[in-house]
Amino acid sequence: MSQPPFEDDLFTPPTTGLLKNLNPEQHAAVTLGQEPALILAGAGSGKTRVLTTRIAWLMSQGLVAPGGVMAVTFTNKAAKEMVTRLTAMLPVNVRGMWIGTFHGLCNRFLRAHWKLAGLPQGFQILDASDSVSAVKRVIKAMKLDEERFVPKQVSWFIAGAKEDGLRAKDIEQRDEQSRTMVAIYQAYQDQCEREGVVDFAELMLRTYELLRDHAELRAHYQQRFKYILVDEFQDTNKLQYAWLKMFAPPGAGQGVFAVGDDDQSIYAFRGARVGNMADFEREYRVRKVVKLEQNYRSFGNILDAANELISRNSHRLGKNLRTEMGPGEPVRVNESASDFAEAQWLLEEAQALHRQGMPRQEIAILYRSNAQSRVLESALFNAGIPYRVYGGLRFFERAEVKHALAYLRLIENANDDTSFLRVVNFPARGIGARTIELLQDAARVSGRSLYQSVGAVAGKGGSNLAGFVSLVESMRNLTQGLTLREIISQMLESSGLAEFYRNDKDGAERLENLDELINAAEAFVTQEGFGKDAVALPVDELAPGAIAEGLPNAVAAAAVTPDAETGEIMSPLAAFLTHASLEAGDNQAQAGQDAIQLMTVHSAKGLEFDAVFITGLEEGLFPHENSLADGDGLEEERRLMYVAITRARQRLYLSFSQTRMLHGQTRYNVKSRFLEELPEAALKWLTPRNQGFGSGFAREYQSAWERGSGLKSMVGAGRVETSTAARAPYVPPVPQTMKQAAAQKVGNEYGGLRVGKGVFHNKFGEGVLVTLEGSGQDARAQVNFGRHGMKWLALAVAKLTPID
DNA sequence: AAAAAGCATTTTTTT
């Protein structure tokens, strides 16, 4: 090692056994040398432990100094967790290490190299919604049709392009539509440059390009980072992988340690590429993939269910979870008549668990889509059971907080048009749409910011605008030299925001949130070390060529390099604004008391609970109908189910309902195919199964049908199917119960069929009757056959038999 | 400029 192993005097070698209690696979992963490594880490296999222990081990062995380590995660939560556990393991200066999210590290990088990156020193970051409104402005300015170019979609397109490493000029323009899209992209980009702001994808792309285009810089960082660890590698997108290769190209000899689980890849819809794992293995010539298959979380039946289910996916890297905890409770399956009944059953079961001593926060109710939470919430609410819903608005996304942040941003950079527009007339100060339009026209013509163009608008609107400008000016003057806390208080008063919410009859909660903003700022200042005694910057932090010694380490994670000319360091305010953009705050609503946890399966990833309820296991819902269109959709849904199952430690409940209110109308659903993909031996049905129509039968039947003729393509949803049994290539043996049911049919016009009940059809199998219409020869039925879709059938021809 | 009415939309989401 060219570097002294421990330049940090805070460091003391660990006393004993970092490696104690690691299983052989974990041990192997932790103690790998400086070589490319791919760790296939199953759910509950101690992944975070391996990551943190490896870092600790590397340093305790003197293989690397803190400054030579980079650890990348996706979420702030994961990054924090890593830091916490690492510092518990050994007293190390975490600040010298690069531990953070992809975007957080990019921010850090760009703050250090802002000049080279062509950014203003105090550049601010647009969150997703800021970005959409910025795109919207561009589209308006270009006088384009917002119906044809939906801002949200265009913003998504731009982010997608950036995440593929493409700038506007790199995009192929096939037709008018794509040409315009690219033009918007370019105009948006120009606008961002002008305003001194970057969006999330830009943070990544800029960093990537900077390294790509500057060999010296690249060499510096490659030399610096001896060990790089990447968490959740299955979720990386194209750009993130390319980014990694800039810091550590294959063959450069660094210890790149990629940890992931292809079976838990559930973010393809936002650009994640599971294929990066296989690419990594190949391109980095990974000697041996380490598989962590020992699970420390769940009992056997739960793992059996998970293993069996996921085994049906193709193109897996291959992994089977095992446990030493014994089989445990069976996986319980429950069928309900309606979503209300489901909610009722669920809360009773949850209460029972709670009475038996399980803390409420150890009980999770999972669902595929957010819309499903409503019934559950109202049931829990009416029953007076405390619950907590994840995934609502986050703190920094609240309207009042965004307003406050917009004022703060204007203090920092008045040319931020997004912020300008947000608060120019809030609280109302007589600046209407017409005035804004005039202002925007003027700004466009002169190529200047809205703030700079205020003088161009005459009349009453113009003088009101002038008033706004002087307000911002006075805020900037008044806050000069104040602490962050004082700055925010001052801003809240002089902007009129505080006054506005004081007068608003529903403003109490918003006022509280604004108070909370002050607290958040205070916490940030304390945490990040503002106002503390100056600490010398680690030399390595500096941009090549910058001078560093003796400067106060005022900005820690946010900004580390002072302007080489002025010596100015990023202000606490600017750093706090960055923090607010990069970390939108907690994703859960009310904390506090012991409450049942409600969340989507996606947001449950990475969490674990004693008891887990997976609800709405119905065809169309889970797997979701929109997922079946694209090729890999079903497999991703299955991985999602796999993630859901593996959240459970002791008890797992699977629940589905015959009827469900969705978007204001009742849907009749068929139970999810996933239920049939689980091992019978691990399950316990709390409600009787549909007799004779068990998984085996339905599956055998279906595959027999699929082997047959291509009739399937003819049976579009909604079409009246007139010829069924005659064309079916294979008629399955009629189960006993069907014969009985058929006997009942005699003498009854609808043959004992009832809306909402199950039916069996020779070709489509099991379904649920949704509608009955007409009579005699015209009698027809609408049936939801789940994976075969919704069908209209002529009862005179189609053989429908009731089941149950 | 605010309030009301009309309208589409409705998988999953972090930074």
Added chain:
DNA sequence: AATGCTTTTT
């Protein structure tokens, strides 16, 4: 059903 967004009305 309910939410958010846009247009129309007052």
